Amino acid sequence: MATTSSSSSSNSKKENQVLILGRYEIGKLLGHGTFAKVYLARNIKTNECVAIKVIDKEKILKVGLIAHIKREISILRRVRHPNIVQLYEVMATKAKIYFVMEYVKGGELFNKVAKGRLKEEVARKYFQQLISAVAFCHARGVYHRDLKPENILLDEDGNVKVSDFGLSAISEQIKQDGLFHTFCGTPAYVAPEVLGRKGYDGAKVDIWSCGVILFVLMAGYLPFHDQNVMAMYKKIYKGEFRCPRWFSSELARFLTRLLDTNPERRITIPEIMNNRWFKKGFKHVKFYIEDDKLCSINDDVDDKEGVDSSSELSESESEMEIRRKPPSLPRPASLNAFDIISFSRSFDLSGLFDDGEDGGRFISGAPVPKIISKLEEIAKVVSFAVRKKDCRVSLEGSKEGAKGPLTIAAEIFELTPSLRVVEVKKKAGDRVEYEEFYHKELKPGLQNLTREVDGPVDSSHLPSDTE
Numbered sequence: 001m002a003t004t005s006s007s008s009s010s011n012s013k014k015e016n017q018v019l020i021l022g023r024y025e026i027g028k029l030l031g032h033g034t035f036a037k038v039y040l041a042r043n044i045k046t047n048e049c050v051a052i053k054v055i056d057k058e059k060i061l062k063v064g065l066i067a068h069i070k071r072e073i074s075i076l077r078r079v080r081h082p083n084i085v086q087l088y089e090v091m092a093t094k095a096k097i098y099f100v101m102e103y104v105k106g107g108e109l110f111n112k113v114a115k116g117r118l119k120e121e122v123a124r125k126y127f128q129q130l131i132s133a134v135a136f137c138h139a140r141g142v143y144h145r146d147l148k149p150e151n152i153l154l155d156e157d158g159n160v161k162v163s164d165f166g167l168s169a170i171s172e173q174i175k176q177d178g179l180f181h182t183f184c185g186t187p188a189y190v191a192p193e194v195l196g197r198k199g200y201d202g203a204k205v206d207i208w209s210c211g212v213i214l215f216v217l218m219a220g221y222l223p224f225h226d227q228n229v230m231a232m233y234k235k236i237y238k239g240e241f242r243c244p245r246w247f248s249s250e251l252a253r254f255l256t257r258l259l260d261t262n263p264e265r266r267i268t269i270p271e272i273m274n275n276r277w278f279k280k281g282f283k284h285v286k287f288y289i290e291d292d293k294l295c296s297i298n299d300d301v302d303d304k305e306g307v308d309s310s311s312e313l314s315e316s317e318s319e320m321e322i323r324r325k326p327p328s329l330p331r332p333a334s335l336n337a338f339d340i341i342s343f344s345r346s347f348d349l350s351g352l353f354d355d356g357e358d359g360g361r362f363i364s365g366a367p368v369p370k371i372i373s374k375l376e377e378i379a380k381v382v383s384f385a386v387r388k389k390d391c392r393v394s395l396e397g398s399k400e401g402a403k404g405p406l407t408i409a410a411e412i413f414e415l416t417p418s419l420r421v422v423e424v425k426k427k428a429g430d431r432v433e434y435e436e437f438y439h440k441e442l443k444p445g446l447q448n449l450t451r452e453v454d455g456p457v458d459s460s461h462l463p464s465d466t467e
């Protein structure tokens with residue numbers, strides 16, 4: 001009897017398992033709001049755990065939030081960063097909208113603070129990662145407007161993941177006076193200029209919230225607090241707060257700049273990153289996107305993992321290393337006729353090698369190792385890091401530009417047995433910075449290799465559509 005009972009209960013469990021569009025197995029409820037519920041789920045193909053936000057279409061249609069949902073999707077696709085919760089995909093049925101998102105196992109930062117104040121080095125690390133994420137958002141015209149410990153998650157390694165962009169705004173929403181006017185945010189973390197209802201700068205509002213968060217991490221309680229909300233608003237408006245005795249004078253001065261009630265005087269992101277208290281142990285977040293996946297760069301990885309470490313060797317040692325270990329690169333992918341046509345706007349193959357807005361193509365008779373060496377040489381001149389994988393090379397800047405570090409991808413294709421096409425593209429960073437690097441360093445350097453093509457291209461060696 002017991003066996004029959006257990007087998008029937010396991011069968012019923014299997015029957016009760018819910019699959020979303022045949023791809024995700026729904027698990028326990030993680031949280032819920034007015035219009036959505038968030039569930040733990042499992043990708044049945046990869047076995048990866050994800051969080052799925054399920055939105056009721058009928059409810060959001062009734063209150064006119066469709067445009068709001070579309071904007072949230074647009075924002076999450078715009079802000080892909082290691083310290084921001086990632087949106088993997090969006091799916092929909094007639095009744096529901098599904099946001100498939102990164103599942104962050106460590107819970108809310110709020111839960112850490114609820115147990116008591118944090119050690120200074122721990123609070124600083126969280127704050128540094130928060131500022132990295134916020135700076136990245138602002139560079140892309142995204143303003144969170146509801147930053148608080150409840151909206152900051154921690155992964156299993158203790159790294160910050162900013163979440164809940166439901167109240168976020170984008171620069172396109174700014175009014176003619178250059179300001180936002182929507183009253184939003186959580187009372188204890190809202191900036192005084194939002195309370196004034198005369199318009200506010202989204203970046204300055206986020207910085208104020210970050211200041212409140214830092215105070216909470218270090219003190220274990222809010223800088224502006226009162227049982228009566230209106231009384232608390234008065235304290236915020238006047239900027240009335242007192243640092244506890246265990247705050248260093250350096251930290252107290254820093255917080256005074258973060259929580260300046262005058263947004264014109266309030267510290268900016270570049271000034272934060274240049275502050276002495278902030279800079280202790282700070283490392284810029286380095287990452288790149290490959291195959292639509294976010295990949296972080298570890299400064300400590302060695303050459304076996306794709307980071308160029310040849311700069312640590314002397315010139316003679318490098319040459320000896322090359323002699324001992326001749327490059328064993330795989331043959332580059334061949335271009336067939338369809339690839340060539342898709343590259344070119346017409347059947348004139350000279351169109352293959354035009355410069356595009358965010359990239360360009362070059363033809364060379366040089367062998368693949370020599371092309372890669374040339375790319376490494378160009379990168380060395382401007383102190384870019386180099387990552388290599390088969391016939392793909394990534395050049396990654398360390399300087400934080402207007403839109404994050406500049407990252408350029410180069411891929412080598414085989415046009416004929418004796419000719420290669422090098423395709424370069426901007427993967428991340430500011431376009432103006434890219435164009436300057438492309439025209440001053442990359443293009444002149446790669447064009448030197450095109451001289452290695454002896455004579456005109458023999459069209460009989462071009463791949464045909466039957467190959």
